[in-house]
Amino acid sequence: MDEMLRLDGVTAGYGGLTVLRDVDLSVREGEVVALLGANGAGKSTLLAVASGLLRPRSGRVRVDGVDVTGWPAERLVRRGLAHVPERRRIFGSMTVLENLLLGAHVRFGREPRAAIDLDLERVLLLFPQLRGRGEQIAGSLSGGEQQMLAIGRGLMSRPRILLLDEPSLGLAPLMVREICRVIAGLPEQGCAVLLVEQNARAGLEVSTRGYVLEVGRVVKEGTACQLGEDPEVREAYLGARREARSAAAVSR
Amino acid sequence: MSDLLQYAATGIALGSIYALVALGFVTVFAVTGAINFAQGEFVMLGAMIAAQLVHAGMPLPLAAVLAVAGAALAGAALHELGLRPALGRLSPLGLIMITIGAATAIRGMALIAWGTDPFTVPAFTPGPSLDLAGAAVNRQTVWIVATTAIVLALVWFLFQRTTTGRALRACAADLVAARLVGVDPRRMGLVSLTLSGAVGAIGGVVLAPITFASYDMGLMLGLKGFVGAVIGGLASAPGAVAGGLLLGLLEAFATPISSGYKDALAFVVLIAVMLLRPGGIFRGSFARGRI
Structure with a gap:
């Protein structure tokens, strides 16, 4: 299988603070x-x-086999990487x-409008x-929406390759399930996913x-099953008391 | 009554120019985070280049197009040479320093190129003033107001109905999110400065026939436009346009009281807005509209 994203020995941080070491x-x-990981x-x-x-600061980043270390974010979108950031950062004053359409910004002028409309339809099928709410101001949607x-x-x-940062944060359980269902289906549509989740149980359930x-x-590191059964992971991220339920969920 | 109408017509004409300048301020600020104090110099460049070309015997429409293109080019150059290397590295104050420096440089070059003598530009359509319910309205005033209306409509169309406009608004709303969908903020900065150069110059071209075009006209017009933008909250294009028009009307109605203090009025308004309503005097979508 092709590697869609690869980080080699990445060390990074902000100012004098080193946040990542040799990842x-x-x-x-x-x-x-x-x-997975704590705050x-x-x-x-x-x-x-x-x-x-x-x-x-050091290390290499590869997307779909190409070394993209140091490329700016706006250029990486054209290489097939999308990042859904923390706290969603939708354009609240603009319509849905x-x-x-801004999501498809890099495709305008390169692809026919029909191809973009097709993906619009695909997204509306997923969600x-x-x-029917295209003209609604995005800031007026509920958190889940x-x-x-x-x-x-x-x-x-x-x-x-899609990077998702805490998609379940602050959402009702029903909404979390809905979003997990969509995430689990993305690889079939040709989109690999790197998922950051505080809700480790939901995260491992949809992961490979x-x-x-x-x-x-x-x-x-390991398969979702291995991590789900790892005593330390269970203690730290899955909550010891809900052990039985999580084991059942993972073995599904 | 006809007096009031007369002042109103003058105020709207003056306010239209301020509105165009204010629109440039807000567009550049929303996209790049820089307050561009060279905004008024674009108006000067529009007026001076048009005046120069008309004097050289060029037909006015062609001179106007070249003047607007020239100022747009100046805006693009200011972005590429002045702002682009500094964006993200300098504080807002540092960016302001760059734009003030650029304004001084443009004014200086204009002084060298055209000297201190003011130029005159003939009215677009010469003829006696029009009679509007007893008020004598200069024909050029009609040109100013109509041109401004068309420019505003075009800019609105650009912002609301085009891919580039959507990307500009995305930068204004959330720069990081805009980058994550593939919008290049530097490219949008270039677009915003080119656009504000063109919009300012259009104001200069239509203004030139009713004023003297001179190398130093940009300073005061730029500051007035800035006050207009601040009245509108510096974050909203409709607010900036309304703020510019409001300031023009205020000045026109203050003229019979004391024409000598007309220019001071704008700064009294600026101070009052900053103290009382630093977020702009409008509420609702005018204030929140961004660009």
């Missing part, structure tokens, strides 16, 4: 990879390095349709809640593999 990570075609472990920083928002819009906007660039990040280092 290796890869996401292959057809995978959903979970990135401040460096998960969002890792996504920022992968999407070009933050230049690593404008948000989705039927957004249908805004998250759907943020993911939909990311998909509009037709990415081959995972990494555990602690204070800027990768301390564990």
